[in-house]
Structure formats: C-alpha cells, structure tokens
Amino acid sequence: MSKQITIVVQKKGDGEELVLLHDVEKTVLETLRENGIALPSLCNGRGTCGRCKVQFKGSAPFPTPTERGRISPDELREGYRLSCVARPMKECSIQTSFEVEEKIKVLTESAIMQSSEERSEDDVTIENGETVIAVDLGTTTIAMQLLEVSAGRLLDTYTCLNPQRSYGMDVVERIRAGSEGNGEKLRTLVREAIMKGRNLFVQAAYDQKLRQPELLVIACNTAMGHLFMGYPTDTLGKSPFRPVNIELTQWDWDGMRTVLLPGISAFVGGDIVAGLYASNLHKENVPWIFLDLGTNAEMAAGRDGCIFGTAAAAGPAFEGTGDGNTTGPERISALAHLLKVGSADETGLLQEPYFETGITVDNIFVTQKDIRDIQMAKAAVRTGIHFLKGKLKVDSYEQIGKVYLAGGFGFYLDQEAAVRIGLIPPELKGKLAVVGNTALSGAGLIGRKMVRGSEGRNELDNIVRRSGIFNLAEQPNFEEKYISYINF
Secondary structure, eight states: OOOEEEEEEEETTTOOEEEEEEETTSOHHHHHHHTTOOOOOOSSSSSSSOOOEEEESSOOOOOOHHHHHHSOHHHHHTTEEETTTOOOOSOEEEEEOOOOOOOOOOOOOBSOOOOTTTTOSSOOOOOTTOEEEEEEEOSSEEEEEEEETTTOOEEEEEEEEOGGGGGOSSHHHHHHHIIIIIHHHHHHHHHHHHHHHHHHHHHHHHHTTOOOOOEEEEEEOHHHHHHHHTOOOGGGSSTTOOOSOOSOEEEEETTEEEEEOOOSSSSSOHHHHHHHHHHTGGGOSSOEEEEEOSSEEEEEEEETTEEEEEEEEOGGGGSSOSGGGOOHHHHHHHHHHHHHHTSBOTTOOBOTTHHHHOEEETTEEEOHHHHHHHHHHHHHHHHHHHHHHHHHTOSSGGGOOEEEEEHHHHHHOOHHHHHHHTSSOGGGGGGEEEEEOHHHHHHHHHHHHHTTSSTTHHHHHHHHHTEEEOOGGGSTTHHHHHHHTTOO
C-alpha cells in the first residue's frame, strides 16, 4: 500500500486552507483534482503549458528537468513547482499560485432563429407552457438554453467553461485522458456541470409558472459525446478512428428524457448535424460550405442533397489561451496588422527585436509561438477547404453559393484579417455569412420538434445518411497542399 501524507493547501485569493490526504505515488495535480480544486492546466498534466504552478512552503521536492525548463531559477529557489509533475514525499504546505481563469464569453446567439411554424414538417399540438432544454456541449465551453416550445421563446440561459479543460485543451488531449483511465472523472465533471444548469432551469420554469422541462437535447462533437456517455475513447485516438456509438441516443437521466444528437463520424459530430439542421444548408441545391472552427475544426460541404465532411485539429490557436485569455480572433487581427506593417514576414517570422520578446498590437500580445500555432491551424483549415472544393466538383470558389461560418471563433473573426492571413480564400470573402451558435439553435429546434414524440428525427437521419466523410491526411497530395498553405 502506498504511503500517504497530508498537504495543506492555501488557495490564492480567498485565503482558504484545505488539508488533503496525498498518495506519494501521485502528483499534486492528481490530488487537487480528486478534491475538486479546479486548475487552469491545458496540457493534461504533461508539464508543457506551465499553468498549474504552485509554491511549496518548505519541503519542496527536487525540481525535475521539465520544471527547470518551465520555471525560472529564482522561482525554483522560492519553492515554485508544477503541480502536474511535483510528487512530494513529506508533509508540506503549498499555495496555489495560479489565478482564477477569466470568464470566457460563451456565444449563445445565432442568426438562425426559425420558429416551429417555419419548420413545420409535422403538425404538432403543443400545450401552452411546455419547455425544453438545449445544450451545446463544446470542448471549451458549455452553453444551455431553456426554451418555450410553442413559439421558441428564450426563457433562460446558462453558460460555463467545460470543467474537463484541466485534462487538456483540445479533443486529442481529452481522448488521451479518457484512454489513460480518467474517463469516469471526465464523465462526472461534465455531467455535474450540465446538471447545475438543468437545475437552474427547473427553478426558472417554476418561477415563471411554466411546465417543468421534459426534454434535454445535447449537441456535441463525437469525443465530447463519448466522454459524456462514458464510452471508451481508445478507438477515437488511433486509425481507423472508429467511434463506439454515434447514433441518436435517448434515455431517462434523473427523471428527464434526454437526447444525444447523432454524429457522422469520429471527428464530425452531432454539433455539425445540429448546425446543418438549423441552417437548412443540407436542402440547398447550390454548392455550399459550412465551417465550425474551434479546437476541433469541423467542416462540411454539399450540393444537391449530398454532404461531405471532414475535420482538422486546430488546437488552441482558435480559442482563448495565453496571457489574459486573448482570443483567437484577436490574435489573428493582430497578426494581420503585423503582416501589413512588415513586423512579421510571409513565413511567419517576427522581425527583430520582437522574435524573442514578442510584440503588443492594440493591447494584444503576440509571440512567435502564437504565430506558429496560428500557421499550423490555418494551414489545416485551408487544406480542408481545398479538398471540400474538390468534393463539390467545382472549377473555382466563385461557383460556391454560400459559406456559413458557425461558432464563437467565426462570430468574432475579422473577415479581412482571415483573408489576409490565408485562412479563408479571398474568392469566398463576399459569400461568408456569420451564423453564430448553430449547434445550440439546432438542438433547440430539434428539441421543440421531439418534445411530443420523434418529430424531427427523420430529418436528422437524412442528414447523417447523405453524409460522406473523408480523412484529410489520406487525401492525395495532402502534405504538399498543407505545406503550401503554411505561409501567409
């Protein structure tokens, strides 16, 4: 049996002290997680993000090579260590040195707010006061809405960060965390977060003298769906990337009928299905492209009822990371300015004296690493758009009729900057329509249809059935195309 010691944890900011029992074979990060202390770690405990730093008040463990590379010599002498690496062997006291994460603005708006009458494929008699809950379970954030069924009136909204963030920023890290034995912890974290919003909505419905919500509909990518359901994630993280289950799933969750929307593949999930349902793009005859760009950039295109989907790992470049939680759109706007004035060249190299120190543009701090992250992410997305164009069998981008940009990244993105850095082909600039959180609006529309039965499910099945998925990395000349889009 492993030796156990006690650690006194002093939480920065509120002065609260906690006495925790610690297994010496574990890291401090593991013990803090097990005791419900939220951390801003984004690297799943690999020591690469440096955000889970703590200060030992005596009896600090000897610094590891990883810590020597992430913490200054002065701070190491003062007892600072990375909680994801540190394994204290003696009774000790530590202070959490990390700040509470700033609240990231969670997008709940959508340009697509069609009423049930506008989508009336079925005649449904709705009783006054019926309510449903729509959930967009994202990798970074969770957005929930309480909706009145009859007219789609928005009654209440709840948003929060996805508490799984401390196990990694993107879906690849979450999949790895699930495969390493943390699946149940991840499932518990996200279910507790959604249950908190659900309970608030139950109270809100009671206060407004409406019927209690009878249906909760969740739209999410495939990895988040697997972690929510408690499915193994092993097969999502390696070729041929086979999900355990991506069909529409219904069950009773603590007395409430709950629906997890169907996905299309391991990396094109129910959030895209909900977005296509909400936007009605799947019914368009003209060629179209749908982009939902976040940590996992999911993309679809289609024409004449045929749909093609793919995904690219964008990582944290399009999300809020770094000092001050600067957002992806802000960094891209700053980068576009640097390119314009010549402070960065087309290869992405910051000019002296900024290469080592970074540079601030309109209060946005940009480092060389930020630029490299953006380069890799934008090259992956731009390559995806190139191959989607090929699937549409059009000769030029001018032949594409509609381009919908969904999600928070697209909502705040400066389109001029996106074209300047090469994220969006210039021929598509005039065709871009920013549509907001279509995963949430789609979940709401579907929920209002399904509250009385299976209405709406046929259309979901139709979207999935007509969708063909392709792996970007397996396309002919993929590497050549990817490299060609690295430069700005």
